[in-house]
Amino acid sequence: MTTTEINATAAGSGRSATATFAQKTAQKERSAAPVDQARVSAVATDALAALHGVIRKHQLTYAEYDALKAWLIRVGEDGEWPLFLDVFVEHVVEEVVNADRKGATGTIEGPYYVPGAPEFAGEATLPMRDGEVGTPLLFQGTVTDLDGASIEGALVELWHADDAAFYSQFAPGIPEWNLRGAIRTGADGRYTFHTIQPAPYQIPTDGSCGALISAAGWHPWRPAHLHLKVSAPGRQLVTTQLYFDGGDYVDNDVAQAVKPELILRPTPAASGAGNEVTYDFPLDPA
Numbered sequence: 001m002t003t004t005e006i007n008a009t010a011a012g013s014g015r016s017a018t019a020t021f022a023q024k025t026a027q028k029e030r031s032a033a034p035v036d037q038a039r040v041s042a043v044a045t046d047a048l049a050a051l052h053g054v055i056r057k058h059q060l061t062y063a064e065y066d067a068l069k070a071w072l073i074r075v076g077e078d079g080e081w082p083l084f085l086d087v088f089v090e091h092v093v094e095e096v097v098n099a100d101r102k103g104a105t106g107t108i109e110g111p112y113y114v115p116g117a118p119e120f121a122g123e124a125t126l127p128m129r130d131g132e133v134g135t136p137l138l139f140q141g142t143v144t145d146l147d148g149a150s151i152e153g154a155l156v157e158l159w160h161a162d163d164a165a166f167y168s169q170f171a172p173g174i175p176e177w178n179l180r181g182a183i184r185t186g187a188d189g190r191y192t193f194h195t196i197q198p199a200p201y202q203i204p205t206d207g208s209c210g211a212l213i214s215a216a217g218w219h220p221w222r223p224a225h226l227h228l229k230v231s232a233p234g235r236q237l238v239t240t241q242l243y244f245d246g247g248d249y250v251d252n253d254v255a256q257a258v259k260p261e262l263i264l265r266p267t268p269a270a271s272g273a274g275n276e277v278t279y280d281f282p283l284d285p286a
């Protein structure tokens with residue numbers, strides 16, 4: 001990877017994620033419930049108390065307090081709040097919100113979902129460039145209810161990074177819907193995607209998230225992953241990711257979003273090109 005590409009990722013992807021998040025929330029805010037003052041007070045009081053506890057525990061200095069202020073200001077200037085929160089915080093929100101699910105296992109959405117990708121019936125090759133680099137992957141399965149009965153009219157949305165770990169609409173120079181698409185299931189509940197396997201994702205190293213990661217001596221990597229949203233009328237939407245058995249960082253995701261149920265074990269494709277794997281989505285009732 002060249003330095004130019006790394007710079008483009010930090011300057012482009014983090015900031016674009018902020019713009020996309022602002023658009024997505026503006027739509028939701030119009031129908032939002034009124035603010036519950038007691039809940040705001042309870043949560044904010046405890047959040048501040050947790051921070052006060054950290055300051056006491058580690059006997060923070062003024063130099064460290066000023067470094068924290070400067071870093072927080074920079075996260076906003078870089079547009080990296082969605083990146084920071086989705087990498088370091090979202091996994092606990094997902095754990096709490098989906099604790100009672102019985103069907104398909106969820107995990108974090110991350111910063112790079114865009115609604116409205118091209119939709120196909122039953123089977124699709126994801127939009128990709130001529131000669132898109134990467135190992136071909138046939139990814140297929142069935143959307144069902146909790147008893148295993150197939151669901152017609154389910155929507156399986158798939159988005160993932162390319163073989164250089166860049167996401168369309170966030171890194172520059174990639175066609176708008178590259179490696180993003182959705183399949184509407186027929187009566188058999190089945191979906192079949194033809195795509196390529198993504199590469200492990202590196203958190204941009206030259207922005208404020210990268211500065212924290214390197215200052216702390218952590219690593220900036222997520223394992224290679226497919227992102228999915230699977231939904232159907234009368235069913236709970238599941239947002240999840242799938243990983244590749246034995247892949248780098250599967251056991252050490254910086255975003256702590258891997259779960260055992262989410263690890264794919266692809267086999268060589270019957271077609272002879274690349275790999276294939278089957279994964280079913282049983283959806284909880286709404």
Ligand code: MBD
Binds near residue numbers: 087112222255
């Ligand atoms: C990603 O691709 C991602 O999935 C998450 C959660 C955070 C940063 C980049």
Ligand code: FE
Binds near residue numbers: 110201225227
């Ligand atoms: Fe991702």
